[in-house]
Amino acid sequence: MTDVLREVGMIARALDSISNIEFRQLNLTKGQYLYLARICENPGIIQEQLGELIMVDRSTVIRAVKRLETTGFIIKKADLTNKKIKHLHPTQTGLEAYQTVIRENNYSTCVALHDFTNQEQEQLERLLTRVRKNVAIDWEFVKKGNHRQY
Template sequence: MKDILREIGMIARSLDSISNIEFKEYDLTKGQYLYLVRICENPGIILEKLSELIKVDRTTAARAIQKLEANHLIEKKADPINKKIKCLFPTEKGQNIYPLIMKEHHYSTQIAVNGLSEKEQLLLATLLHRVRKNVEVSWEHVKKGKKREY
């Protein structure tokens, strides 16, 4: 079998590295742009849901959120019903950066699929979606403290 996950990992790390360099001037490093995008797309999201969307543990997400908040890109607001729950919202500064991040995302997507037909792009997207769904099962399993059988 081909080493599919190695290829996916190299693609992800390359694009993440590019983004970290290009977004540094906006105080976005170490993948923080991912968090900002999800918060802009889901204003009022809570930390737990955000960490599930990005597929990271809560501690990692909490550190990224602290940095985004310190850089005035997002803000926490108490939930109107349960004041203990903090909802995450982009600030005006964060909202202004969002279109730039999406522009980079669309550009990177075009570079990544260069030379692929529309049909191949659709097939790739479909297959990657299935792969992600398969991996999510293990991610949820391990996240709950369980071990996988090899």
């Protein structure tokens, strides 16, 4: 068995750490840039969908959304038919911060894939997508209160 997930984890932690440091100037903390990016890319998304998209639990999404709303990056708008449902939308401040997030993402992607051919980049994306889909099955299973058999 290879240490592929260990490598993926190290890459993810390094990039997350870099982003958290660089986005402090925007008043984004602890991974909030990820939530903001998904809200900007999916205006009107609801918290449940956001959690599924990022693959985090409900309480984590609630805390992140509350902080983004408090700091003026997003607003919640009530659904027209069901007032309990709140749609998340970026503010102008959120959209401006998102532009910085995207520039950082593009830069990090170029650094990470330096010296990879286009074919290798496409292959890596296909393989990682397969890995994510495999993991998503277990994530859904465990999220529902089940336990995996090791």
